[in-house]
Amino acid sequence: xxxxxxxxxxxxxxxxxxxxxxxxxxxIEFSSGGGTLKSMAHNxxxxxxxxxxxxxxxxxxxxxADIGIVGQNVAVxxxxxxxxxxxxxxxxxxxxxxxxxxxxxTSKESLNGMRIATSYPNxxxxxxxxxxxxxxxxxxxxxxxxxxGIGLADAICDIVSSGSxxxxxxxxxxxxxxxxxxxxxxCPQLSAEKRTILNEMLFRISAVQQAEKTKYIxxxxxxxxxxxxxxxxxxxxxxxxxxLMEEGWSSVHSVVKENEFWEILGKLKDAGxxxxxxxxxxxxxx
Ligand code: ATP
Ligand code: ZN
Numbered sequence: 360x361x362x363x364x365x366x367x368x369x370x371x372x373x374x375x376x377x378x379x380x381x382x383x384x385x386x387i388e389f390s391s392g393g394g395t396l397k398s399m400a401h402n403x404x405x406x407x408x409x410x411x412x413x414x415x416x417x418x419x420x421x422x423x424a425d426i427g428i429v430g431q432n433v434a435v436x437x438x439x440x441x442x443x444x445x446x447x448x449x450x451x452x453x454x455x456x457x458x459x460x461x462x463x464x465t466s467k468e469s470l471n472g473m474r475i476a477t478s479y480p481n482x483x484x485x486x487x488x489x490x491x492x493x494x495x496x497x498x499x500x501x502x503x504x505x506x507x508g509i510g511l512a513d514a515i516c517d518i519v520s521s522g523s524x525x526x527x528x529x530x531x532x533x534x535x536x537x538x539x540x541x542x543x544x545x546c547p548q549l550s551a552e553k554r555t556i557l558n559e560m561l562f563r564i565s566a567v568q569q570a571e572k573t574k575y576i577x578x579x580x581x582x583x584x585x586x587x588x589x590x591x592x593x594x595x596x597x598x599x600x601x602x603l604m605e606e607g608w609s610s611v612h613s614v615v616k617e618n619e620f621w622e623i624l625g626k627l628k629d630a631g632x633x634x635x636x637x638x639x640x641x642x643x644x645x
Pocket of ligand 2: 411412413
């Protein structure tokens with residue numbers, strides 16, 4: 360039997376949709392949804408396992424799955440030995456300490472002597488140790504935010520996204536302990552054959568990630584402004600310039616970075632560009 364690689368992703372939760380989307384954008388077809396627990400890709404040597412996110416680091420570390428997509432928070436908290444292959448840029452969140460709204464928090468030293476409730480005892484204990492804070496950790500597995508309100512703890516350490524959960528529980532964010540995003544992790548002992556398959560996947564992931572940050576741009580430019588306009592649009596190699604039917608005008612095609620786009624747009628218009636079209640790109644292979 361030829362080698363396949365097994366990828367563990369979250370079955371249902373905040374990581375699931377983006378994990379599935381990433382694999383599909385890599386051109387790998389597989390069925391998901393319903394009660395599926397595992398699924399073999401039709402056109403790539405990959406099997407997808409659908410698991411609870413907390414189980415993913417252990418499965419990958421033990422080689423039950425070869426690779427996995429999981430939040431850094433969970434990967435670090437479980438203290439499993441994993442190879443972090445690359446950050447994936449989604450499911451960004453932070454782990455923060457929340458204290459009662461009325462508490463006068465001045466610095467990390469304010470945490471001394473506190474009882475802090477959390478589902479992340481390892482990450483919190485590293486943080487307390489690193490900053491030489493003496494506080495006690497109360498591990499609880501869910502609804503951490505209510506712990507101070509019911510007298511179980513003085514503060515909490517939990518995932519914060521907008522902060523509204525903190526506020527509705529009478530808490531405020533005092534300190535960021537850890538910043539997280541989804542990562543692709545691998546079993547440290549992958550065979551050479553599996554490593555080759557992983558590398559092919561990474562090549563495709565790079566093409567998708569490059570494309571997400573880039574847009575294809577087409578515009579019409581008066582020939583006298585071509586020099587200025589093309590200097591604003593470096594392109595993958597250099598812009599394509601083609602003559603228009605109308606004398607003295609050209610069509611310019613190039614790519615622009617998403618984050619530079621608005622700034623460049625103004626300059627292009629000032630330089631005389633017209634009919635500017637901006638189109639999403641699916642993949643970029645350099
Ligand atoms: P499971 O049932 O698989 O155990 P869960 O309830 O533990 O799921 P989710 O709430 O789905 O986990 O979160 C999964 C991961 O998504 C978290 O570990 C974290 O990395 C990330 N995450 C959590 N909250 C947010 C958020 N508000 N925004 C973006 N990402 C988040
Ligand atoms: Zn979980």
